[in-house]
Amino acid sequence: MNVQELVITWATPAFFALIALELLVARWQRRPAYRLNDAINSLGLGVMSQIAGVFGKLLTIGIYAWCARHLALLRLPADSVWVWLFALLAYDFCYYWLHRAGHEVNVLWAAHVVHHQSERYNLTTALRQTSSGALLGWLFYLPLALLGVPVEVFAVVALIDLLYQFWVHTEVVGRLGWFDRVFCSPSNHRAHHAVNDRYLDRNYGGILIVWDRLFGTFVEEDDADPPVYGTRSPLRSWNPLWANLEVYWATAKDMWHARRWRDKLLVWIKPPGWRPADVAARFPKPEFDIGRAIYDPPIPRALSVYCLGQFVLLLAMSVHFLGVATGAPLATALAYGAYLVAALWVLGALMEGRRWAAWVEALRVLGTALVPALAGRWFAVAHLAPAYAVAIPAVFGASALALLWLAWRPAAPVGAGQVAG
Incomplete structure (x- = not known):
C-alpha cells in the first residue's frame, strides 16, 4: 500500500x-x-x-x-x-x-x-x-x-x-x-x-x-440566487459505471454522427455542451431546466435499509482490497476490483427499482456466502481465519434470506429512502 x-x-x-x-x-x-x-x-x-x-x-x-x-x-x-x-x-x-x-x-x-x-x-x-x-x-x-x-x-x-x-x-x-x-x-x-x-x-x-x-474566474455566492446543484445534462441514474461513461458515450455518438472530420475532432476538445450544427439539428437535446425535479426514484424503505447494510459491507471489503491489492497477483486484484464494482452496480440498480436487480443481487450474495464456505478462502487470502470463514457465509447467507423476504413480503408503501428530510 x-x-x-x-x-x-x-x-x-x-x-x-x-x-x-x-x-x-x-x-x-x-x-x-x-x-x-x-x-x-x-x-x-x-x-x-x-x-x-x-x-x-x-x-x-x-x-x-x-x-x-x-x-x-x-x-x-x-x-x-x-x-x-x-x-x-x-x-x-x-x-x-x-x-x-x-x-x-x-x-x-x-x-x-x-x-x-x-x-x-x-x-x-x-x-x-x-x-x-x-x-x-x-x-x-x-x-x-x-x-x-x-x-x-x-x-x-x-x-x-x-x-x-x-x-x-x-x-x-x-x-x-x-x-x-x-x-x-x-x-x-x-x-x-x-x-x-x-x-x-x-x-x-x-x-x-x-x-x-x-x-478572472472568481464569483461570490449570492444569497439572492441560491446555488442549484448537479449538471446541465442530469445523470438521472444510480449506476456508477454509467456515471463514469455518460459523457464519453454522448461525445462518441456525436463524433459518429458528425459529417465533417473536423467536427469529429472538435467534439472532444471544444467546451462541454458544444455540438456540430448538423448533429444538433438531427439529434436535438432538451433545453436545460433549472427547476427540474431532483432524481429520487421511490423504493420500499426496507429495501433502502438493505442497500445501506450491503453498502457498509462493501466499504469494509474496499478497505481490505486497498490493503492487499498492491501485494496480490494482478489477476487476483483485477478480480477483486471487478467484484466490488459489480456489487456497486447492482446496488445502484436496486435503488433505481429495477426488477432484474433483485435476481442478480441474490446470485451475488449467495456466491459471496458459498465461495468462502466451500473454498475456505477469499480474494488474496489463501486461508481464512476460522472467525472469518464462519462470519462471511453467515452474513451473506442472512443477506440472501433478507432479499428473499423483501421479494415475497406484501407490497408496502414506498418511501424516498431519505436520511434527512
Missing part, C-alpha cells in the same frame, strides 16, 4: 465522523442535506475511484517519477521546508489549470463530470470522484517534475491538496469573511458546483481561491 492509499484508508473513519456530524448539524438547521440513495451513489463512486487508482498508479506517479528522474532541469532537495512550501503552492497552481480545463475541454469534462453529478451538496459529494481522471490529468503536473520536485514530495502535497478540499463540500458552514477572499471555502465551492448562470464554470481553486481572482 503506497502513502496515498495508506492515508486515505486511515482518514476514512474521520471522513465518516465528519459526515455524521454534518448530518446532525443539518437536522438541527432543518436543512435537507442528505438522501440515502444519493449518498450511497457518491460514496460508491469514491470507492470505484480508489479501485481504479490502484491500477492507474503508472500514470499518476510512474510517469511523473520517470520525468523527474530523466528530464528535470533542477534537483530540489526533499529535506528543505522551502521546497515543500513551493511544491504545495505550485501543485495548487497546476490543479487550478487542470480543474479549469476540466470544465472547458470536453474530453476532460467527461472525467470530471462525475464529481458534479450529485444534486445534493454535502461531504459525501467530496468523495464522489472520477475513475478515469488519471488518463490525462497527469499531464498538468509535469511542470513540477521538470522543475525537480521530488516524487515523494509531489505525492504528499497532492494528498494535502486533495484532503483539504473535503471540508469545503458542505452547506452547513456559511460565509467566513476574509478567509473566503484568500482560500477555497464552502461558500466559494458551493458556487463552483452550481448550475445557475451566474455561477457556471467559476471558482476552480483547490486550496487558494486567489488563482480565480488573478485569472
Whole structure:
C-alpha cells in the first residue's frame, strides 16, 4: 500500500465522523442535506475511484517519477521546508489549470463530470470522484517534475491538496469573511458546483481561491440566487459505471454522427455542451431546466435499509482490497476490483427499482456466502481465519434470506429512502 492509499484508508473513519456530524448539524438547521440513495451513489463512486487508482498508479506517479528522474532541469532537495512550501503552492497552481480545463475541454469534462453529478451538496459529494481522471490529468503536473520536485514530495502535497478540499463540500458552514477572499471555502465551492448562470464554470481553486481572482474566474455566492446543484445534462441514474461513461458515450455518438472530420475532432476538445450544427439539428437535446425535479426514484424503505447494510459491507471489503491489492497477483486484484464494482452496480440498480436487480443481487450474495464456505478462502487470502470463514457465509447467507423476504413480503408503501428530510 503506497502513502496515498495508506492515508486515505486511515482518514476514512474521520471522513465518516465528519459526515455524521454534518448530518446532525443539518437536522438541527432543518436543512435537507442528505438522501440515502444519493449518498450511497457518491460514496460508491469514491470507492470505484480508489479501485481504479490502484491500477492507474503508472500514470499518476510512474510517469511523473520517470520525468523527474530523466528530464528535470533542477534537483530540489526533499529535506528543505522551502521546497515543500513551493511544491504545495505550485501543485495548487497546476490543479487550478487542470480543474479549469476540466470544465472547458470536453474530453476532460467527461472525467470530471462525475464529481458534479450529485444534486445534493454535502461531504459525501467530496468523495464522489472520477475513475478515469488519471488518463490525462497527469499531464498538468509535469511542470513540477521538470522543475525537480521530488516524487515523494509531489505525492504528499497532492494528498494535502486533495484532503483539504473535503471540508469545503458542505452547506452547513456559511460565509467566513476574509478567509473566503484568500482560500477555497464552502461558500466559494458551493458556487463552483452550481448550475445557475451566474455561477457556471467559476471558482476552480483547490486550496487558494486567489488563482480565480488573478485569472478572472472568481464569483461570490449570492444569497439572492441560491446555488442549484448537479449538471446541465442530469445523470438521472444510480449506476456508477454509467456515471463514469455518460459523457464519453454522448461525445462518441456525436463524433459518429458528425459529417465533417473536423467536427469529429472538435467534439472532444471544444467546451462541454458544444455540438456540430448538423448533429444538433438531427439529434436535438432538451433545453436545460433549472427547476427540474431532483432524481429520487421511490423504493420500499426496507429495501433502502438493505442497500445501506450491503453498502457498509462493501466499504469494509474496499478497505481490505486497498490493503492487499498492491501485494496480490494482478489477476487476483483485477478480480477483486471487478467484484466490488459489480456489487456497486447492482446496488445502484436496486435503488433505481429495477426488477432484474433483485435476481442478480441474490446470485451475488449467495456466491459471496458459498465461495468462502466451500473454498475456505477469499480474494488474496489463501486461508481464512476460522472467525472469518464462519462470519462471511453467515452474513451473506442472512443477506440472501433478507432479499428473499423483501421479494415475497406484501407490497408496502414506498418511501424516498431519505436520511434527512
